[in-house]
Amino acid sequence: MTKQTITVIPGDGIGPDIIDATLQVLDKAGCNFDYEFADAGLAALEKHGELVPEETISLIEKNKITLKGPLTTPVGEGFTSINVTLRKQFKLYANLRPVLSFKGTKARYENIDILTVRENTQGMYSGAGQTVSEDGAKAEAMSIVTREGAEKILTFAYETARKEGRKKVTAVHKANILKSTSGLFLKVAREVAQRYPEIESTEMIVDNCCMQLVMNPEQFDVIVTTNLFGDILSDLCAGLVGGLGMAPGANIGEDCAIFEAVHGSAPDIAGKNLANPTSVILAAIQMLEYLEMTDKAEKIRNALTEVIASGDRTTRDLGGTHGTTDFTEALLERL
Numbered sequence: 449m450t451k452q453t454i455t456v457i458p459g460d461g462i463g464p465d466i467i468d469a470t471l472q473v474l475d476k477a478g479c480n481f482d483y484e485f486a487d488a489g490l491a492a493l494e495k496h497g498e499l500v501p502e503e504t505i506s507l508i509e510k511n512k513i514t515l516k517g518p519l520t521t522p523v524g525e526g527f528t529s530i531n532v533t534l535r536k537q538f539k540l541y542a543n544l545r546p547v548l549s550f551k552g553t554k555a556r557y558e559n560i561d562i563l564t565v566r567e568n569t570q571g572m573y574s575g576a577g578q579t580v581s582e583d584g585a586k587a588e589a590m591s592i593v594t595r596e597g598a599e600k601i602l603t604f605a606y607e608t609a610r611k612e613g614r615k616k617v618t619a620v621h622k623a624n625i626l627k628s629t630s631g632l633f634l635k636v637a638r639e640v641a642q643r644y645p646e647i648e649s650t651e652m653i654v655d656n657c658c659m660q661l662v663m664n665p666e667q668f669d670v671i672v673t674t675n676l677f678g679d680i681l682s683d684l685c686a687g688l689v690g691g692l693g694m695a696p697g698a699n700i701g702e703d704c705a706i707f708e709a710v711h712g713s714a715p716d717i718a719g720k721n722l723a724n725p726t727s728v729i730l731a732a733i734q735m736l737e738y739l740e741m742t743d744k745a746e747k748i749r750n751a752l753t754e755v756i757a758s759g760d761r762t763t764r765d766l767g768g769t770h771g772t773t774d775f776t777e778a779l780l781e782r783l
């Protein structure tokens with residue numbers, strides 16, 4: 449078997465620390481990857497004068513699989529979000545954001561296992577029709593939903609549910625108000641649901657879904673929704689299992705996949721050895737599953753479960769008193 453090469457983007461803020469921790473974990477688990485490093489975000493702007501250099505694009509394209517730290521997009525005019533740019537450029541139409549309860553966190557719930565499947569390239573993130581009137585008194589943006597895009601993400605959600613043995617898919621929408629866009633999404637959701645009679649299909653309006661997630665989250669299995677709702681709901685779901693330090697995400701397209709943490713660069717704790725690397729380690733586990741290296745994925749997940757449950761050298765967001773390096777050390781010892 450040829451050795452798999454992974455493109456690694458350390459990223460900004462806490463990115464380099466948590467990516468470094470993750471690569472140590474992958475190596476220790478015996479994954480035997482080659483890594484090619486690439487810059488993006490502020491790190492790239494300083495070194496190369498652009499947020500996403502051409503070499504980075506080529507490496508993502510060449511190796512197909514990318515593990516990425518959080519990227520900071522400078523605030524202000526002329527900079528579109530780098531994450532959004534990458535998702536569009538590589539047509540990464542599906543964003544899979546699983547959350548799973550781990551014993552030993554400070555989370556309010558114990559039995560959460562929810563997969564949010566977020567449409568990743570359309571909706572309010574299509575970037576279309578953005579205008580601000582000359583006097584600055586009126587701003588406009590367009591939301592785009594296509595039948596093709598909706599069908600693709602909904603089919604992806606059901607296929608993933610089938611593959612992972614999940615029982616229920618909830619399509620989340622706001623078709624009562626957003627009659628055209630959310631209405632089309634819901635219509636297609638009902639059609640796709642018919643093709644999967646063995647999976648329970650439900651639908652829910654997004655505001656109710658927020659309340660239900662807080663009051664009775666155990667009822668959810670797979671949530672499939674449009675871009676902006678998926679963005680917000682997946683942060684909510686991260687909160688159910690102990691916060692952003694516990695939430696990974698996979699961006700999947702036809703050719704390429706980018707695995708990352710749901711959270712951002714956490715500038716408030718950057719460079720302080722305080723970040724919890726779990727989110728990127730869980731993203732690496734998603735990557736291993738995507739590569740069908742399930743035994744390695746299982747091995748790392750078990751070690752992670754043990755460390756968090758025992759509270760051995762855990763980080764502050766998990767209720768511990770330790771930093772990124774100690775936490776990583778505790779994990780490496782168990783591998």
Ligand code: ATP
Pocket residue numbers: 462518519520692693711712713714715716717722723724725726727765
């Ligand atoms: P960005 O603009 O890059 O998204 P942000 O200011 O929104 O940055 P986030 O990275 O989204 O910050 O983080 C939000 C909060 O969650 C911050 O208080 C941050 O410290 C905390 N946080 C995020 N990731 C982690 C992590 N891996 N470990 C511990 N705390 C984290």
Ligand code: MG
Pocket residue numbers: 711712
């Ligand atoms: Mg953020």
